[in-house]
Amino acid sequence: xxxxxxxxxxxxxxxxxxxxxxxxxxxxxxxxKAKKDDDKATYKYTYEHLxxxxxxxxxxxxxxPKIGIICGSGMGSLAEALTDKVVFPYNQIPHxxxxxxxxxxxxxxxxxxxGVEVVCMKGRFHHYEGYPLWKCSMPVRVMKLVxxxxxxxxxxxxGLNPKYKVGDVMLVNDHINLMGFSGNNxxxxxxxxxFGPRFLPMNRAYxxxxxxxxxxxxxxxxxxxxxxxxxxxxxxxxxxxxxxLKMLQMVGVDAVGMSTVHEVIxxxxxxxxxxxxxxxxxxxxxxxxxxxxxxxEEVMDVGKMRQDTLATFVQNLVLRIKKLGYPGIK
Ligand SMILES: O=P(O)(O)O[C@H]1O[C@H](CO)[C@@H](O)[C@H]1O
Numbered sequence: 139x140x141x142x143x144x145x146x147x148x149x150x151x152x153x154x155x156x157x158x159x160x161x162x163x164x165x166x167x168x169x170x171k172a173k174k175d176d177d178k179a180t181y182k183y184t185y186e187h188l189x190x191x192x193x194x195x196x197x198x199x200x201x202x203p204k205i206g207i208i209c210g211s212g213m214g215s216l217a218e219a220l221t222d223k224v225v226f227p228y229n230q231i232p233h234x235x236x237x238x239x240x241x242x243x244x245x246x247x248x249x250x251x252x253g254v255e256v257v258c259m260k261g262r263f264h265h266y267e268g269y270p271l272w273k274c275s276m277p278v279r280v281m282k283l284v285x286x287x288x289x290x291x292x293x294x295x296x297g298l299n300p301k302y303k304v305g306d307v308m309l310v311n312d313h314i315n316l317m318g319f320s321g322n323n324x325x326x327x328x329x330x331x332x333f334g335p336r337f338l339p340m341n342r343a344y345x346x347x348x349x350x351x352x353x354x355x356x357x358x359x360x361x362x363x364x365x366x367x368x369x370x371x372x373x374x375x376x377x378x379x380x381x382x383l384k385m386l387q388m389v390g391v392d393a394v395g396m397s398t399v400h401e402v403i404x405x406x407x408x409x410x411x412x413x414x415x416x417x418x419x420x421x422x423x424x425x426x427x428x429x430x431x432x433x434x435e436e437v438m439d440v441g442k443m444r445q446d447t448l449a450t451f452v453q454n455l456v457l458r459i460k461k462l463g464y465p466g467i468k
Pocket of ligand 1: 264396
């Protein structure tokens with residue numbers, strides 16, 4: 139059987155090679171033995187490898203999760219309310235990368251949230267950590283393979299819309315894939331149809347029914363105002379310059395961060411129904427008079443400050459999603 143093996147020598151410069159199908163022997167086709175910890179090599183990330191990861195997890199979890207939750211910076215406490223937890227540190231999961239960012243514990247937690255079977259990523263992977271985008275979003279495929287149909291991606295973000303206040307929540311109704319404009323995309327490289335199609339539409343990426351449901355849940359809980367808006371992901375790790383923020387504002391961005399977009403692309407590729415929201419953790423200074431500077435401590439502090447509200451919101455949201463029979467685009 140012929141297989142495509144990919145050696146990714148840079149985030150955006152893959153070399154595709156046809157081999158005789160023995161892709162799991164650590165030997166790249168140029169004859170060099172791959173280092174076991176080679177972060178750049180996609181040979182560990184074929185469908186078969188991710189299926190192996192999923193099998194490892196499912197053999198240790200007595201149920202199948204329906205909803206995946208990605209906890210944003212400082213928002214790991216979303217996973218605390220889970221009952222009957224089965225916790226996997228990322229470094230013990232076959233083929234999983236490791237979390238390196240403060241506020242991202244690095245654990246995959248299976249459990250029940252209000253009686254709903256979920257799996258939570260306490261810690262996500264960012265491009266600035268040195269991971270290519272396909273690697274940042276590989277856990278989304280793993281979550282798909284363990285059984286989820288719905289993904290709730292959360293993030294901390296800077297508020298560009300002047301109406302937003304620190305601590306507000308914005309339901310993401312669209313994104314601008316700025317990194318994708320330069321060809322940096324999690325689906326870059328050979329496509330495996332078992333995950334999804336080569337070309338996929340993104341105009342309905344953020345499920346409208348789920349956005350309406352989330353608004354209703356938020357309102358029913360009387361949690362105050364909630365926004366809907368456009369998110370963008372930059373590469374980071376530096377926060378933005380004033381000129382960059384002014385440009386983002388001009389093109390219609392409401393909140394800016396360094397994650398989520400690649401996860402959502404990967405999720406839609408494998409047909410997951412997606413809801414995403416941003417916790418606005420800081421203002422974005424769009425003029426030179428503003429002396430305040432963004433920093434990660436503030437981002438995490440705001441996460442902590444809003445953790446109870448967000449936990450209540452997410453718990454009620456998953457409950458309603460289950461009660462409604464898991465609505466949304468399939
Ligand atoms: O998007 P999450 O992971 O919530 O984190 C956001 O917060 C960090 C910056 O403080 C960046 O990693 C940015 O992406």
